[in-house]
Amino acid sequence: MLALALCLTGTSATTTPPPPPAPQAAEVYFSPHGGATDAVVRELGKARKIILVQAYSFTSKPIAAALVAAHQRGVAVTLILDDSDKTGNGTMIDVVALGGDVVLIDAKHAIAHNKVMVIDGAVVLTGSFNFTAAAENSNAENLLVLRSALLAAEYTANWHAHEVHSTKYTPTPALPTPPRAK
Numbered sequence: 001m002l003a004l005a006l007c008l009t010g011t012s013a014t015t016t017p018p019p020p021p022a023p024q025a026a027e028v029y030f031s032p033h034g035g036a037t038d039a040v041v042r043e044l045g046k047a048r049k050i051i052l053v054q055a056y057s058f059t060s061k062p063i064a065a066a067l068v069a070a071h072q073r074g075v076a077v078t079l080i081l082d083d084s085d086k087t088g089n090g091t092m093i094d095v096v097a098l099g100g101d102v103v104l105i106d107a108k109h110a111i112a113h114n115k116v117m118v119i120d121g122a123v124v125l126t127g128s129f130n131f132t133a134a135a136e137n138s139n140a141e142n143l144l145v146l147r148s149a150l151l152a153a154e155y156t157a158n159w160h161a162h163e164v165h166s167t168k169y170t171p172t173p174a175l176p177t178p179p180r181a182k
Contacts, residue, residue, distance in 0.1 A: 116155055
């Protein structure tokens with residue numbers, strides 16, 4: 001009777017526990033307030049060798065800080081930004097450039113509209129999500145975190161295709177505060 005009951009329930013007395021779930025090959029985040037900025041910062045914090053960035057609009061302070069922190073721990077960080085980032089309101093271009101990251105400007109296109117990060121040749125962050133506070137807090141955006149060396153290689157090749165026509169950005173050093181009149 002026990003054997004019949006086990007057959008009917010689909011279990012056996014010697015079942016083994018299921019294997020632990022495999023790491024997800026993809027994660028998705030939506031905004032506003034969907035955790036995309038936190039996901040970007042978390043992935044940047046895991047970087048060990050190289051981070052390649054392409055961005056249209058770049059005003060996110062937490063993402064800028066994570067890129068500078070990655071550089072400070074020895075990660076090679078290079079950004080290709082749209083020409084508008086040189087003068088955009090709230091741009092983080094000087095923050096990352098003065099923090100040691102290499103910044104290139106892609107002025108070849110009407111808009112260099114990519115929103116991509118490739119981390120250690122294994123992880124790709126992409127989607128409509130601009131690396132801005134507005135993208136996290138008020139826009140309808142999406143971010144994909146893709147764990148695939150094959151996709152990372154494709155995105156890296158595209159990044160290098162834009163690198164060849166981009167020019168190095170030289171940051172504007174912070175001006176000293178003028179002395180106060182007495």
